[in-house]
Amino acid sequence: MTQYRRWSDLRYTALSVALLVIGWVALTSSGLVRDIFLPGPALLWSGFVDLVENGYKGRPLWLHVFYSLERVSLGFATGAVAGTALGLAMGYYRKLDALLNPYVEFLRPLPQLAYLVLLIVWFGIGETPKVLLLFLTALPVAAVAARDGVRNTPPARIAAARSLGASAWQVFRYVILPSAAGDIFTGARLAIGLVYATLIAAEIIAGSTGIGWMVFNAGRFLRSDYVFVGIAIIGLTGLCLDRLLLVLERRIVHWEGK
Numbered sequence: 001m002t003q004y005r006r007w008s009d010l011r012y013t014a015l016s017v018a019l020l021v022i023g024w025v026a027l028t029s030s031g032l033v034r035d036i037f038l039p040g041p042a043l044l045w046s047g048f049v050d051l052v053e054n055g056y057k058g059r060p061l062w063l064h065v066f067y068s069l070e071r072v073s074l075g076f077a078t079g080a081v082a083g084t085a086l087g088l089a090m091g092y093y094r095k096l097d098a099l100l101n102p103y104v105e106f107l108r109p110l111p112q113l114a115y116l117v118l119l120i121v122w123f124g125i126g127e128t129p130k131v132l133l134l135f136l137t138a139l140p141v142a143a144v145a146a147r148d149g150v151r152n153t154p155p156a157r158i159a160a161a162r163s164l165g166a167s168a169w170q171v172f173r174y175v176i177l178p179s180a181a182g183d184i185f186t187g188a189r190l191a192i193g194l195v196y197a198t199l200i201a202a203e204i205i206a207g208s209t210g211i212g213w214m215v216f217n218a219g220r221f222l223r224s225d226y227v228f229v230g231i232a233i234i235g236l237t238g239l240c241l242d243r244l245l246l247v248l249e250r251r252i253v254h255w256e257g258k
Helices: 002-030 041-054 061-092 094-107 116-123 127-151 155-163 168-206 211-220 224-252
Strands: none
Touching: 002 041, 041 224, 061 094, 061 127, 061 168, 061 211, 061 224, 094 127, 116 127, 116 168, 127 168, 155 168, 168 211, 168 224, 211 224
């Protein structure tokens, strides 16, 4: 039954993609939409091949992708690890949560680009403000997810472990942490999406390399084919990062939902 549902879902997905492509081809080939607004498949492929062979502004296409992924990896990894550790501590120690919660909750809804200018003033135009911005983007999301995961641990599990003589560390290590793992990975997936979106905006404002900068710069010269290629790369790499986290979650938190 599960296999049948997967094939059924796959057929609907394929149908959706096919309808999108058919509509795209119909619009561009009929002349209803100019190439500058929506390039056709042939023009888009030509732009992609040109970028692969010649790069953009003196740098290969793969190097722009590498720069963006490097910034995402550094900012997300440091922010998610620090945020998860902080959230676990806040969930376990109520007094620490009362002390730090106002700052985490203030930082979480704050638009990241609002303080990018300050980071540039403090650290200059370089990699440091971009990575620090991504760190501050991931940290509150991961912290809130980990804290809520600790608090959502069923009290019966904790009581059962204590009744068997488990120490405070053993309760945390073998009961609370596994129970919170699902929420931690959910927070990580939310954080990676926010980090990636923030990175593109940061590269547009204060960058000279990366996919976000390439898209913005190409748009200034009305190279719609380059812009759409860049958007496709951004979407695909973001999807791959999310799928990677999902695979890790299924392998590490294999008991979730069972």
